[in-house]
Amino acid sequence: MSKIHVTTTVNGDAVDFLADPRETLLDCLRDHLGLTGSKEGCGTGDCGACSVRLDGVLVSSCLVLGVEAEGRSIETIEGMASPDGTLHPLQRKFIEHAALQCGFCTPGILVAAKALLEENPDPSESEIRYWLAGNLCRCTGYDKIIRAVQDAAAELRGAA
Amino acid sequence: MRYHSPLTFEAASRVAAGASGVTRFLAGGTDVLVQLRAGSVTPDDLIDLKRIPGVGSITREGDGGWTIGAAVSGAALGATPGLVSDWPGVVEGMGLVGSTQVQGRATLAGNLCNGSPAADGVPGLVAAGATATVVGPEGRRRMAIADIPAGPGRTALQPGEVIAAIHLPARGAQGGDAYERFIPRTEMDIAVVGCAVNLRLDGDTIVEARVALGAVAPTVLLVEACAQAIVGTRLDEAALDALAAAARAAAKPISDKRGTAEFRTHVAGVLARRVAVTAYNRAKGNRAKGAAQ
Numbered sequence: 257m258s259k260i261h262v263t264t265t266v267n268g269d270a271v272d273f274l275a276d277p278r279e280t281l282l283d284c285l286r287d288h289l290g291l292t293g294s295k296e297g298c299g300t301g302d303c304g305a306c307s308v309r310l311d312g313v314l315v316s317s318c319l320v321l322g323v324e325a326e327g328r329s330i331e332t333i334e335g336m337a338s339p340d341g342t343l344h345p346l347q348r349k350f351i352e353h354a355a356l357q358c359g360f361c362t363p364g365i366l367v368a369a370k371a372l373l374e375e376n377p378d379p380s381e382s383e384i385r386y387w388l389a390g391n392l393c394r395c396t397g398y399d400k401i402i403r404a405v406q407d408a409a410a411e412l413r414g415a416a
Numbered sequence: 417m418r419y420h421s422p423l424t425f426e427a428a429s430r431v432a433a434g435a436s437g438v439t440r441f442l443a444g445g446t447d448v449l450v451q452l453r454a455g456s457v458t459p460d461d462l463i464d465l466k467r468i469p470g471v472g473s474i475t476r477e478g479d480g481g482w483t484i485g486a487a488v489s490g491a492a493l494g495a496t497p498g499l500v501s502d503w504p505g506v507v508e509g510m511g512l513v514g515s516t517q518v519q520g521r522a523t524l525a526g527n528l529c530n531g532s533p534a535a536d537g538v539p540g541l542v543a544a545g546a547t548a549t550v551v552g553p554e555g556r557r558r559m560a561i562a563d564i565p566a567g568p569g570r571t572a573l574q575p576g577e578v579i580a581a582i583h584l585p586a587r588g589a590q591g592g593d594a595y596e597r598f599i600p601r602t603e604m605d606i607a608v609v610g611c612a613v614n615l616r617l618d619g620d621t622i623v624e625a626r627v628a629l630g631a632v633a634p635t636v637l638l639v640e641a642c643a644q645a646i647v648g649t650r651l652d653e654a655a656l657d658a659l660a661a662a663a664r665a666a667a668k669p670i671s672d673k674r675g676t677a678e679f680r681t682h683v684a685g686v687l688a689r690r691v692a693v694t695a696y697n698r699a700k701g702n703r704a705k706g707a708a709q
Contacts, residue, residue, distance in 0.1 A: 260419060277418070277419035300453055301446055301450060304517055314516055316517040318453075319445050321419070321462075323419050324464060324466065368516065371516075389515055390514065390515020390516055
């Protein structure tokens with residue numbers, strides 16, 4: 257099986273890797289680039305634990321082939337905090353509200369929530385729940401996640 | 417698996433037509449990659465369409481119609497206000513497919529070619545009278561969307577043929593469309609029954625109608641008897657009863673884990689009524705807006 261050389265941008269950095277064409281973007285991020293923040297929950301686009309932005313669009317990286325990333329721009333959870341380690345308000349609010357337990361779904365939910373707040377800075381609870389309907393959490397019951405997103409949204413609006 | 421990323425549909429078609437093994441076209445990938453993962457379909461040749469210029473474009477044509485490239489995502493449809501205004505039923509059908517993440521990738525053309533009888537994106541297209549540009553070894557042709565589904569997982573496309581774009585007609589005056597499905601929860605599920613209605617009014621009277629039912633037969637159904645039940649009416653109670661009866665008569669569902677045949681047949685009538693009212697109100701709203709201008 258011949259591998260394909262892929263050049264792409266991840267969190268603003270130019271990167272390249274050799275991908276088997278059957279490998280998903282999630283496989284490539286985790287196994288070739290060492291970015292293990294994105295998780296594989298289901299591998300079939302149902303759970304959202306692998307959520308990343310592809311050219312700004314929220315996608316499940318398990319439903320993207322690594323070779324499709326050629327020339328694109330990818331944002332992962334690893335790019336969410338500032339380079340100096342300062343957490344994004346969403347990350348901080350998730351801690352404050354205890355919006356995670358095992359943490360497996362958290363990177364995907366943070367990436368998805370950030371995409372939501374960029375599109376809609378003042379979402380209703382219903383809008384948050386529908387937007388995050390593709391991010392499954394088996395620990396929290398979602399309520400604390402929703403509160404954390406609402407609180408982060410309020411802070412971001414105040415700061416703007 | 418060989419990965420191809422051709423720059424024209426003709427080149428994509430040549431790869432598919434010349435391949436001896438299993439081929440798949442890759443648009444959004446939300447079905448193809450799941451099949452790949454499950455091992456149910458392992459393509460020898462995977463042909464990615466997304467490098468073809470224009471494949472991700474939504475274009476309003478000179479006649480007021482719309483051309484939607486094969487790789488346009490559901491999210492992109494919803495982010496095009498003119499399209500949402502003209503064909504809300506088409507957009508809301510596709511918008512029901514999967515999560516926000518899936519919406520970022522899933523396409524109308526893929527929803528059609530995946531061949532699910534329960535595809536939420538398809539009844540709206542059929543009701544709208546949409547067509548597809550199909551590119552194959554013999555050249556290009558236009559097919560009615562209604563003629564493409566051939567059964568669960570099957571289409572009427574010939575070997576080597578690929579959908580390049582989907583075309584919606586001009587909305588025109590006093591028209592409206594709508595789509596709804598029944599699922600036993602609020603989100604993230606597959607239709608038990610789906611129904612799309614597209615109609616046009618003259619004053620308060622329906623003069624044209626197309627009614628499509630999903631998930632009640634091996635393919636989407638365009639039900640002429642449903643259209644006849646409401647054309648010439650003001651969608652009064654008698655017309656709605658006749659519409660529901662025609663929808664139930666046309667439904668030929670199976671019983672499966674999502675619902676019994678009896679339940680699906682009943683719901684086909686409920687949805688037809690409900691969706692027709694929404695389409696009718698939208699058509700009236702369009703007229704009011706036109707009059708105000």
